[in-house]
Each structure stands twice: as structure tokens, then as C-alpha cells.
Amino acid sequence: MSEQSLDPHAFRRALGNFATGITVVTAQNTQGERIGLTVNSFNSVSLDPPLILWSLDKRSADSLDVIRDAGHFAINVLAADQLDLSNQFARPQKDKFAGVEFSTGAGGSPLLDQCAASFQCALHQEVDAGDHWILLGRVLAFDDFGRAPLLYHQGAYSLVIPHPRVAQRPESTPEDEALQGRLANNLLYLMLQAVNAYQSAYLPKQQSLGLSVSESRLLILLSSRPGADTNALALDSALPGSEIREALDNLKSAGLVCDVGPGFSLTEQGRKRAREYWALSEQEQSQVFADFSSEQIAQFKEILNRVIKNA
Known part of the structure; x- marks a missing residue:
């Protein structure tokens, strides 16, 4: 399909094939005004210096003003059980932070509790890109809480589950086969193997x-x-x-x-x-x-x- 005939709805759906995580970008200006935006355009840019980016709709000029005034923002990577939090910050409302537990990070940026990870950033650069601003942040501090992330794919929330091929066993040798023959009559070994086989499929789903x-x-x-x-x-x-x-x-x-x-x-x-x-x-x-x-x-x-x- 040529650029001249791009259907915006079809284009959006094609982009939706790229699964992303979900973040809430937060900032607080010098007057104490807070903003929180649900964003899935977050991505890494550089390790040295440590840079990340995300994009902001130009219709959100008020949010950009808060970020510019603050000079900082935080990226809160949502965990799998924070779907409601994603929806709360995605909807327009008077106080998006109502009932939300958070602490304060660099530049006054709110750091949401129970996230998968968070990145405290200084505003590094703004890039004019079509109907969005691309905002680059220099990472000042981060936290990795190791929680399973919330994903977004084709307009719907999703969960991460490890691909089954990553757990494939290596090819067995004749010695391995002989050992397996002896172990096949050991009931304790068989029970442990059964539990391991059950958990290998179940635990990733549970953790998601x-x-x-x-x-x-x-x-x-x-x-x-x-x-x-x-x-x-x-x-x-x-x-x-x-x-x-x-x-x-x-x-x-x-x-x-x-x-x-x-x-x-x-x-x-x-x-x-x-x-x-x-x-x-x-x-x-x-x-x-x-x-x-x-x-x-x-x-x-x-x-x-x-x-x-x-x-």
C-alpha cells in the first residue's frame, strides 16, 4: 500500500501487531500540578548515556507544559495486575491520582506503587514528529521490581507467557537413555517429573x-x-x-x-x-x-x- 493511499484505521491495526508493554508517564510541575498518562510508546534509546523515549499527542499540550516546567518525568511500567490503573490514567478525569498510592521521585515525579519497574528521568530532548512530540529522557535512577508486565496487543490487554520452545530438552545420549530406563521404575522420580512438567506450563501463566x-x-x-x-x-x-x-x-x-x-x-x-x-x-x-x-x-x-x- 502506497503512502498516498494509507488507510489510517488499517495502519493503526497493522501497528497493533507489535505487542508493547504499558506505562504510566507522570510528572509534577513547580506549582504542584500533576499529570499522568497511559502510554505504550515507551522504548529504550541508549545505554551510554542512559536514554529512553516516548511520544506525546500534540493535543495534550497542557501535559507537555507540565513536563517542560518540571524538567523531569517518570516512566512507571505497569505490572500484569494493574489493568485498572492503566484504564484510570487513560480516561479523562479531574483527578487521575485519586485513590492511587505513590511516592515522589526526581523532580517531584510520582512513582506508582506495585509496578514492574520505574525510571526517573530528566527531560533530555523534544523532537517534532507529525502529530506527536517524541520526548527523550535521560535516566537518573530506576527500580526493577521483577513483576510480570501488562502487555497491549491489537487493541486489547494481554499477558506474557514464555514461548514453549525455550524449554526444549537437548538431545539425549545412550547413557542418558540407560539412566532414564532405571529411573522409569522409581516412583519418587516419576512424581517429581510429573510435578515439574505440570509446573513448567502452569507457573508462567500463574505469574503472568x-x-x-x-x-x-x-x-x-x-x-x-x-x-x-x-x-x-x-x-x-x-x-x-x-x-x-x-x-x-x-x-x-x-x-x-x-x-x-x-x-x-x-x-x-x-x-x-x-x-x-x-x-x-x-x-x-x-x-x-x-x-x-x-x-x-x-x-x-x-x-x-x-x-x-x-x-
């Missing part, structure tokens, strides 16, 4: 919802055992105490868990998130055991329960 493995495990446990204390959670989760305490602190900070006497319970938001994890778990279980009859599954459960009871 935004919580770590330990956080999601405690969330699911507390949905079934409200009021459980750390000892009960340690027994059921098979997690070390230090990891349980850290996960509980993170869940409480996110507003998903609250203290109830000596134990812990889910908040309303926590119960909502737990239902998402239960739905994913049941969906994965249905897929993995789709080729087995209900009788085989019942027998499998009976065997597992007997092993647990007799261990």
Missing part, C-alpha cells in the same frame, strides 16, 4: 497474573483457610518462614490480605484476585487431564491421598 509464586500460593490457601497463621501457612505451602513473611507483607501492601488476630485473611479485593487464580488453576487442570476418564482421575486422587496419609 502479576503475583509471585509464593504470593499466589498464599492467596489461594487463605481463600480456603481464612484466619490461618504463619505456622499453618508454612505447613500447607511448603514455603520457608522468611519467604512467607515477605509474601504476606507484599500481599498486605497490595491491599489483598489483612491481619485477623494471630492469623491472616483476604480482603474483598484479595478474594476477587483469588477467584482469578482458582479459575486459572481449574482451567489448567482440565487441560492437563483432558485425556483421562473421570474414573482414572478419581483413582489418581485416591492414590495421592493415600501416599500423603502414609508418608
